[in-house]
Amino acid sequence: MKRDKHRFLLLVLVPCFSAVFIFLVLPIIGTFLISFMEYNPLRNENTFVGLSNYARMLQDRSFFKAMGNTLLFTFCAVAINIVLALAMATAISQFESNRTRSFFRMMVFLPCIAPMVASAVVWLRSLYEPRGGMFNALRRAFGLEGISWVGDARYLMISVIIFTLWADIGYNVILFSAGIDGIPGDLYDSAKLDGAGRWQLFRNITLPLLGRTTTFILLMTLTSYFQMFAQFQIFAPKEGPQQSGLVMTGYIYKQAFVVKEMGYAAAISMALFVVILIVSAVQQRLGRVDWEY
Amino acid sequence: MDVKAKKKFYQREGFRVRLILFLVMVIVSLIIVIPYVWMLSNSFKPTKETLVDASHLLPKNPTLDGYRKVLFDSPFFSWLRNSLIITVSDTLIILFTSTILGYLFSRFEFRGRRFLFMMLLFTMMVPAQVTMITKFILIDRIGLYDNLLALIIPAVVSAFGVYLCKQYCDEIPRELLESARIDGAGNFQIYFHIVIPQIRPAIGSLAIFTFLEIWNDYLNPLLYLSSTGKQTLPLALSFFSSQHQTDLSATMAASALIMIPTSIVFIVFQKQFIKGIAMTGMKG
Numbered sequence: 001m002k003r004d005k006h007r008f009l010l011l012v013l014v015p016c017f018s019a020v021f022i023f024l025v026l027p028i029i030g031t032f033l034i035s036f037m038e039y040n041p042l043r044n045e046n047t048f049v050g051l052s053n054y055a056r057m058l059q060d061r062s063f064f065k066a067m068g069n070t071l072l073f074t075f076c077a078v079a080i081n082i083v084l085a086l087a088m089a090t091a092i093s094q095f096e097s098n099r100t101r102s103f104f105r106m107m108v109f110l111p112c113i114a115p116m117v118a119s120a121v122v123w124l125r126s127l128y129e130p131r132g133g134m135f136n137a138l139r140r141a142f143g144l145e146g147i148s149w150v151g152d153a154r155y156l157m158i159s160v161i162i163f164t165l166w167a168d169i170g171y172n173v174i175l176f177s178a179g180i181d182g183i184p185g186d187l188y189d190s191a192k193l194d195g196a197g198r199w200q201l202f203r204n205i206t207l208p209l210l211g212r213t214t215t216f217i218l219l220m221t222l223t224s225y226f227q228m229f230a231q232f233q234i235f236a237p238k239e240g241p242q243q244s245g246l247v248m249t250g251y252i253y254k255q256a257f258v259v260k261e262m263g264y265a266a267a268i269s270m271a272l273f274v275v276i277l278i279v280s281a282v283q284q285r286l287g288r289v290d291w292e293y
Numbered sequence: 294m295d296v297k298a299k300k301k302f303y304q305r306e307g308f309r310v311r312l313i314l315f316l317v318m319v320i321v322s323l324i325i326v327i328p329y330v331w332m333l334s335n336s337f338k339p340t341k342e343t344l345v346d347a348s349h350l351l352p353k354n355p356t357l358d359g360y361r362k363v364l365f366d367s368p369f370f371s372w373l374r375n376s377l378i379i380t381v382s383d384t385l386i387i388l389f390t391s392t393i394l395g396y397l398f399s400r401f402e403f404r405g406r407r408f409l410f411m412m413l414l415f416t417m418m419v420p421a422q423v424t425m426i427t428k429f430i431l432i433d434r435i436g437l438y439d440n441l442l443a444l445i446i447p448a449v450v451s452a453f454g455v456y457l458c459k460q461y462c463d464e465i466p467r468e469l470l471e472s473a474r475i476d477g478a479g480n481f482q483i484y485f486h487i488v489i490p491q492i493r494p495a496i497g498s499l500a501i502f503t504f505l506e507i508w509n510d511y512l513n514p515l516l517y518l519s520s521t522g523k524q525t526l527p528l529a530l531s532f533f534s535s536q537h538q539t540d541l542s543a544t545m546a547a548s549a550l551i552m553i554p555t556s557i558v559f560i561v562f563q564k565q566f567i568k569g570i571a572m573t574g575m576k577g
């Protein structure tokens with residue numbers, strides 16, 4: 001019995017965690033080490049250069065531009081995403097028929113089925129097209145002039161955020177819906193009998209009881225938005241006008257695999273890692289995440 | 294107001310609110326659908342027509358030229374095969390490792406359990422950019438560069454999947470597992486015959502999440518696959534669209550074709566999907 005248990009544990013844990021160690025843990029350590037080297041994969045010898053990659057980073061304007069753009073994109077997109085997703089999930093939960101609820105949930109989830117590059121290409125050619133595009137047609141209908149949605153440094157980030165919300169919000173609507181469905185219905189019934197209005201129900205029951213769901217969703221969305229890349233490749237293939245579409249993933253990719261300065265790229269990615277850790281630590285402190293372990 | 298009057302008040306007021314919300318959601322749904330309708334419409338237009346008027350909804354002379362170009366003038370079927378091989382094998386492997394590890398972390402006591410589980414959850418927070426440089430060097434060294442295996446082997450364990458399945462396994466009644474054990478069932482037998490059927494909803498939603506994530510992945514194929522014949526669909530599409538800037542109908546046909554397999558998976562699993570997520574860690 002006991003031997004059986006040990007055998008089972010070893011048979012499962014050893015292969016699984018070897019993979020976790022080799023492909024997830026080791027690369028973190030590796031990247032950390034490489035960030036102190038001048039590393040080019042084509043060369044045989046790679047020299048240790050101490051902190052010089054980090055020193056170089058502090059004087060690199062493109063690095064700060066990429067970091068700024070990434071933070072701007074992440075905070076705006078995540079904030080709007082969470083608020084809108086919660087609003088939509090709540091709105092959908094108000095419908096009495098099960099059919100209506102699942103229909104709207106499916107609709108909102110629809111864009112998540114498509115690869116982001118495919119949707120981005122469609123948006124680029126339909127809504128964001130400067131001449132015959134739908135957004136500019138709409139602006140003209142209101143007597144405004146058409147604008148260059150992705151060709152103008154002032155609008156590029158806004159365009160990418162609008163697109164990302166459209167493409168990705170479905171996941172969070174579904175997750176919030178699941179959270180709302182998990183709240184016992186009699187809580188609402190008794191509050192209604194006490195004369196609570198809809199807003200009060202939301203404010204005093206839905207919102208506090210969704211606490212853990214929200215923390216979880218926030219954490220997942222933050223980490224994934226920090227890494228967004230595909231849509232920037234489509235909307236700003238050459239970093240966009242005045243580098244307004246340059247984000248961290250794109251910059252690290254370029255440094256590591258185009259310029260082939262992997263040491264420098266590793267230093268940049270460590271900087272991004274630290275930023276993500278700080279952001280999620282702050283968020284966990286505020287939201288008190290509980291993994292229910 | 295007595296209870297009955299209150300109920301009536303809520304029903305009447307509720308109807309108005311619901312009507313407004315319904316209209317809002319209908320508009321939201323339209324906004325969501327419009328780009329797809331535009332995509333389909335232009336994929337059936339002859340190239341000339343898309344140049345003159347791309348916003349016109351119905352094609353005047355509908356044609357399958359766009360689809361023909363994508364299917365026969367490009368290695369579309371190799372891309373499709375690559376995408377399918379990678380996505381299906383990754384999804385199956387992740388389903389297996391997630392369920393068995395979820396069961397293990399939920400039901401077994403052993404030294405280092407908490408450490409391993411926390412380590413796994415921590416990797417969820419590590420951005421791909423941090424691991425990609427060393428992972429690339431590693432994969433290059435073991436000779437998997439430009440090989441589909443480079444996308445399959447590193448992805449065998451999903452922290453999210455393990456977390457999800459563990460939540461479900463925690464809910465399995467203890468007696469169920471114990472009575473099987475008394476009947477002499479081994480751990481693998483218990484896993485196959487009791488745990489798997491009990492956590493089926495989790496498997497459904499995890500299958501959809503994983504399939505979508507890997508099918509739609511852009512960064513990993515970009516890193517590890519270089520030759521045209523080895524690429525996956527999302528990666529190929531971005532090349533396709535930049536090469537065929539003027540050929541809107543072909544680009545839109547390619548976009549439409551990419552969405553077919555995931556739509557099928559979604560339609561097949563959608564009932565389990567909603568139910569599965571509703572019972573996960575999302576318990577408020």
